[in-house]
Amino acid sequence: MDEIYLDNHATTRTDPRVVDGMLPWMLDEYANSGSTTHAPGRRVAAKLDECRANIAKQFGTEPDGIVFTSGATESVNLAILGVALHPRQKRRKIVSVVTEHRAVLDPLKRLERFGFEVIRLGLETQDPATIGMLKIDEVERAIDGDTALVSVMLGNNEIGTLQPFSALSAICRQQGAILHTDATQAVGKVPVDIVGIGADLLSFSSHKFYGPKGIGGLVIHPDSMSLPIQPQILGGGQQQNLRSGTLNSVGVVGTEIALTIAIETMVEETARIASLRELLWSELKKRIEGLRLNGPLWTGPLRGQQLHGQQLHGQQLQGQQSSRLQPGPTDSGSHSVAGLHPARLPGNLNVCFPRVDGQSLMLRVPQLAVSSGSACTSAEPLPSHVLMAIGRSEDEARGSMRFGIGRFNTESEILRAADVLGKAYEDLSRFVA
Ligand SMILES: Cc1ncc(COP(=O)(O)O)c(C=O)c1O
Structure with a gap:
């Protein structure tokens, strides 16, 4: 396998x-x-x-x-x-x-x-x-x-x-x-x-x-x-x-x-990884009706611009602990690579599969190394605190999966992953009314 x-x-x-x-x-x-x-x-x-x-x-x-x-x-x-x-x-x-x-x-x-x-x-x-x-x-x-x-x-x-x-x-x-x-x-x-x-x-x-x-x-x-x-x-x-x-x-x-x-490789690597993320998302959506994205969209207007415009109240305080002097550049400046939307890490995809439990789905795709939450907390059978914090219900959080796409992943791996997940989801959803 x-x-x-x-x-x-x-x-x-x-x-x-x-x-x-x-x-x-x-x-x-x-x-x-x-x-x-x-x-x-x-x-x-x-x-x-x-x-x-x-x-x-x-x-x-x-x-x-x-x-x-x-x-x-x-x-x-x-x-x-x-x-x-x-x-x-x-x-x-x-x-x-x-x-x-x-x-x-x-x-x-x-x-x-x-x-x-x-x-x-x-x-x-x-x-x-x-x-x-x-x-x-x-x-x-x-x-x-x-x-x-x-x-x-x-x-x-x-x-x-x-x-x-x-x-x-x-x-x-x-x-x-x-x-x-x-x-x-x-x-x-x-x-x-x-x-x-x-x-x-x-x-x-x-x-x-x-x-x-x-x-x-x-x-x-x-x-x-x-x-x-x-x-x-x-x-x-x-x-x-x-x-x-x-x-x-x-x-x-x-x-x-x-x-x-x-x-040194950030510009090309980001573009490649972000396109693999896009491919995985679109291939999964084709196969799974009602699939939902967890977290921000990576297309559309830049959110940073509205945040930079915030006016701060009050005056500079005396007796500051922090001695930083220069104001930072804009967020889009500090996180941006040409072509990358600055709202989300390029290799991250987190999706909610409707009506099924993420752990059960994972058991049906043993060839995939993915996570149903944060790896560091996956010993605990609790729904992800991050997904709950962005408004997902307990069931939705449990029905979610996190993908981390990286340097060594290929397009054929992404297509295969979408395929096995699509099939496993179809099988599993037969058991849920
Ligand atoms: C955001 C974040 N902070 C801290 C850590 C802990 O990193 P390490 O296990 O390398 O100490 C991790 C690891 O998953 C992480 O994702």
Whole structure:
């Protein structure tokens, strides 16, 4: 049975070019980069400096603005707990969104137990062009002078929505709140420049963009280098004490190669992947009557334009924590690749199959690797919190499937996937009245 992997939001295949580039740093140059008393250690340290500088440049920051971690979960924990629990932090409010990943939601629950007020914003549920997006007037009401941190995902891992960051960043700047973005799904798929986005902190995981697992990072805006962040892992004091532990040199090398490839090939790859998404959507619609799209449309007028026009109220506050100076460019500027609609990640498709259960449908297509929700929460038999937040009923959420199309998928795989799903749906729907 030929398997078709369409779960590229959960993880991606490590690109063979990345593996090739990593091998010498496992087999030959394996010294600890902290062992600068000897030549092998210094060679690894020099390579890591070079990779750090290149990675920093791709994100629009300085080399010291990259803290390597074990992945996005650790980066997000460092950002959220590190900012909120720093002894100099006097503000007691955190603003986030109901559709965040568990890596964000769970640290927020912990902060609530420590006495923080956590506001979880809802999202647009009606307008097909902006479904799953923040409502900027609600954001404005939620963020005030007591807000320590705002954490909003850049691209959603289930429905692919890209958020209006320039408007959000302007509000945070005005109130002096630190802005963190979980950019795990967006990095390598859309341009992610921390200055353009206007966030202070940004989390990523390399295995989501064809790099190795077990490595990621927290990116710090060049003007926010002195933000007070409490380290969460203590030990040898590596990475300016922000994250102790021997650097994963092989992972850093792999990250640098993966990111470089992703950025160099983004324009063509985005166009190809977006057209495969379009093909899958149209082929599924042909076969399944009443199939519904979960999340925003990727055609039609750009939603960003209406959001950029929002006027902000109030004056610049004194005593801001955040030191970002430049206003970010427009959202369509910060996420756009020529031809890509900036509302949704190019490889994301999430659909609701009428009258059937997504898990039962998946059991009938064992050759397809897809997800009926977020892979990270699929051990729980709960309907997706993201689909519920955009107004789907429990049954609709359970009847939904997420496809993540990636670099290694082909047109023939997409056609085959539509075919087997169409047939499986027909079979299954015979059993439901
Ligand atoms: C949006 C988002 N944030 C965080 C994570 C956690 O990433 P990792 O498991 O690499 O730490 C994921 C993984 O699925 C994700 O999609």
